[in-house]
Amino acid sequence: MTERRAVVIGAGISGLTAAYEYLRLRPGSSVTVYEASDRVGGLLKSSTLGGAVESADVGAEASLYLRPETRGLAEDLGLEAVYPSREHSSQLFVGGRMQAMPKGTLMGVPGDPRALKGILSSEQIARAEDEQLTPAGSGDVSIGDFVAARLGEAVVDTVLDPLIGGVYSGRCRDLSMQATVPALLDAYRTGASVLETVRTTLAARTAAAGANVPGTQEKAAPPVFMTLRGGISVLVSALADEVRSCGGQIVTSARAVSAQRGDDGWRVLFADGGQALADDVIIAVPAYAAAEILRAAAPQAAQLLADVPYASCAVITAVIDLAEPLSGSGFLIPPTENRFIKASTYASNKWPWLDAVLPDGRAVVRMSVGRYGDAPDAWAQLDDAELASRAWDDWLSITGRNDIAAHLEVQRWQDSLPQFTPGHFDRVADIDRATSETPGLALVGNVYEGVGLPACISRAQNEIHRIGEKG
Template sequence: MDRTADSPEHVPSVAVVGGGISGLTTALRLLTARDSASQDSASQGLAPAGVQVTVYESAPRLGGCLSRTELGGLLPGGADEGAEASLHRRPETRELMEELGLTPVHPSTAHGSRILTDHGLRAIPRGTLMGVPGDPRALAEVLSPEGVARVAEETLTPPQDGDVSCGGFLASRLGDEVVDTLIDPLIGGVYAGRCRELSLAATVPALLPAAQQGTPVLETVREVLASRAQTQGASIPGASGGNGQPPVFCSLRGGISGLIPALADRLTALGACIRTGTGVREIRAGRPSGEARPAVRTQAGWEQYDHVVLAVPAWAAAGLLREADPRTAELLSGIGYASSAVITAVLDDAGTDALSGSGYLVPPVRGSLVKASTFSSNKWPWLAAELPAGRHVVRMSVGRLGDTAWQQCDDAALIEAALAEWREATGQEAAVVHAEVRRWERALPQYAPGHAELAAALTASTSAGLSLAGSYLEGVGIPACISRARATAQRVLADLSSTILTKEHA
């Protein structure tokens, strides 16, 4: 396919490779921006007709890590089997829901998240920033007296340039116990990684000044909490607003994955072409002069476009760009990924009194298979309302960076092992009505120290006519993906405008 770029009626065309939340939101922004662009086509450089957008998705379905299950027919309306919520305090997801005519739902305020300790499940301490306290006394229920004392006796370290290891820095300041027991399951759990290998700037950016200036962490946390500032990292899993505070998370009835069909319907109505089950095998870059246009190769052959957006994982983008843009491919290859799995179970007669809380986290130092569990029907009122009395839905997450033994287990063995740990942690012996496994291979990017600089280098390095979007750039959460998608769409439109103006004045 070759859309003639020099014809007067030429409409700029964009290929979006990847049909997850990043790719679909990029496509939406490209199409909904055309009205404002056409209002001032002389300055914007875009034809009144806007752009033509084609979305390529190799899988038979859209959505990527936003996926739903009917739990063996027990929940026809569906529930999430991947990401299950979005941060409410960031506006991007709420704005997208409103644009798509969707109504957000929020977690129950009657339940809180806990952490597994040597003394059983304990409430995650309040008054912390991703487990880092302003007042060490808040940690008394989860740390030993020696651990609390070590936190209180913060050891100042010399100012450091640039980014640092989140876990390494906090261990040097506050001790190993608080990092291993509380901070690692909170921060590392978001990425299925290890907080000692993750970037402080990417995970808890509010604490970076303490590292760079050599000032106290405890004091910084108190200041942040007092000003009610929010970091860009994820909040405590399972937490919800209380005492008049806005909720931490939002979702949709039926699951946050409901964003995907709504996006697909809107894109189709706007004229986008969505091609599922169509893998892109190779990318050809354009030339800055515009004499050669970028193109994608599928099983059907090469197809030319004015711009190509890669909204796939970093490792997949690296493979596609190895020949066309080796420098960018090399940078992309440096981003590590972790695999994980979610076991979802429907339990009968669990007992609402005994099954309290919204879930729990497990410190990696315990050596457990299960790293976290969500009591989904406690957490989400809409889900509880769709279940018969006495039935509950729970999720168990497994998989951290470097853990591979679980990947050798078949689904039945994985379910059995995860449920055994869950029963030991909760004391529950409820009957299992249904259980299933959803594996997510190389799904969670790892934000190593210096990641922000790497993301900036990637944005700057791409060849003419190519752009990048995805969770490996500016955040793994849904709001961060939407934010990057919006920015990517604006860069694409600016590139198309520049190209058209150049041709008009040639």
């Protein structure tokens, strides 16, 4: 194929995958990845945790196993997938107590509300059993509003919000059903029973297909999640190495501010006054940054991108000296509990590879804070030391333990997670239509098809093939 010049803006998993796929599709082409920060990886980042380990994740920590994209990319790069322990499961912290994660649900939406015994009161369960059918609708709808109308407020506030909202650092009433639990769209659009739809869906998928919440499936089922030794962030370093070995270049601390289309191709302008010329431009940055870059070349798409809301969050990682062994893989907390942290993962219980590199009596625990719509003074204005201290104190209070934190580390993720509000996929389709006739332009990232790694990888691969067919 004809050699071409490509500029990739953004060196997260989407940008690096796009560069890798471009070089595979067009060997010998000139590909340069420009990254505004001083490192590659985006939302994937590793740390030594104060010297406790060689590498561990302080950002995203896993990928869905059942989707093939991450597995396939890891295999291409010679990386071996590893899986969570089946000896530990997650819990819900409700009413000041730990409760087992409910079985027989679709991301927390029950087929039989009695599965929520101990989590909801008998009155709340009775309300869920007495499903209130609503008129058939069209298009998309808030998953929280719809389930609340059908099964009651408590199902949403206590069960769905920590499970579904946690994926986006969001709140269920702000999130799209089509993006979060698309299996319920039929119930919304036809007026059918949610309870019956969940039962039918679970029966068709079975636990082996990963329909249930992680931690509730049978031990013989395939894993729901995967990672790599050293953490899932190993994937980006391996990708970056492969891009360079195939002749691509990666330039950090280079913030693109505009991409302009002319008769001779693309001209990308940078904050420092520099510029780069290209036949193809792949934009792999958050929607608000992509909007700035595209304002001249694709104003309609830029406006749609600028309207996507984002949530901020932070991960606090503790290396702890255990007073006694930890049980379980962590817990989720509904917003109704009014705690400082929203979730905790017992990382060294969850991931056997991590446990194996720690000395006896030590563990790694992750805590997270931040939901879409948080008040500015909820946590973001705290300095790292106070943020870590408050998270750790809350964790000790919730668990009733008296472990010692040998190391506490804060990783902030500012405006990092797009909120897939109702109608989000229609807006993405509008963005794609607005840019489809612009030669040599591809948009990739977690705002388009999903925030998980498989969706990001799939989008990047497909977009490179799409512009390759036109180029």
